[in-house]
Amino acid sequence: MEGRLIAGNWKMNPRTLKEAIELARGVDEALKDLPIEKVIFPPFVFLTEVLRIVGNINIGAQNVFYEDSGAFTGEISPAMLKDIGINWVIIGHSERRNILKEDDETILKKVKRALEWGFRVILCVGEKLQDRELNRHKDVVKRQLDGLPDHENLIIAYEPVWAIGTGKNATPEQIEEMHTLIKDLTGKKVLYGGSVNPENSRELSMVKNLDGFLVGGASLKVESFQQIARSLLEFHP
C-alpha cells in the first residue's frame, strides 16, 4: 500500500445524475495516467451509475452504517455497498460529526464494521478553531484516534474543521506537526484536507508525513482536481 493518494469528496454535489456522470467521466479521463491511488466519493444515489462509467479510478461512499440490515431508516449498510461494488468509504467526516451529531463512539463502531467488511476506510479527524486557540488540538485528535484497530486498510485524513470550505488552509508547519503525531500514534497513511486547491497544493504536497489529499470543493472541477493530483507526484519530498 505504498504511494500517495488523491481523494475527492463531492459532499452533497452535484444536483443531478447527468452532472455527476459528466464530472466522473472527466475525472476518470484526467487522472488516468497518474501513478498514484485515486478515489472519488459521489453521493450514494449516484454510485451505481458512476461505477458503470469509470475505468481508471476508485469510487467510494461518503458514509456507511455499522449494521448489515434491519430497522435503521435512512441508513446504508456495508453489505449494500459491497453488493454494488463499492470498496472505499469515508467515516467521521467533520460535517457528519458536527451537523449530524455523530460521536466518537458511533464513528468507531462504523470504522470497525467497515474494516471487517474489507473496505478501505478513510477516517477523518481534526480540531475546531476553538480547540486550536486553546492549544488543545493535539488532545482532540488523540481522542478521535482512541481505540482504533490497527488495520492495513485504514487511512487517516487530518482535516482541521476551521480549514474546511473556508479558503483558509492550515500552514505546512501545522500540518506537519499533526501528521507526525497521527503517524506516530497509528502508523497509517495520513491525508490532509481543508481548502486544498491548485494554488496551495504544491506547497502543501511537500510537507513531511503527508501521503495525499482529501479534496472537497476543488474536486468538483476536473481541471483543479487534476492539478492537485499532479502536485502530489511532482513535489514529493
Ligand code: PGA
Ligand atoms: P474543502 O473540503 O476542500 O472544500 O475544504 C474538504 C473536506 O471536507 O473533505
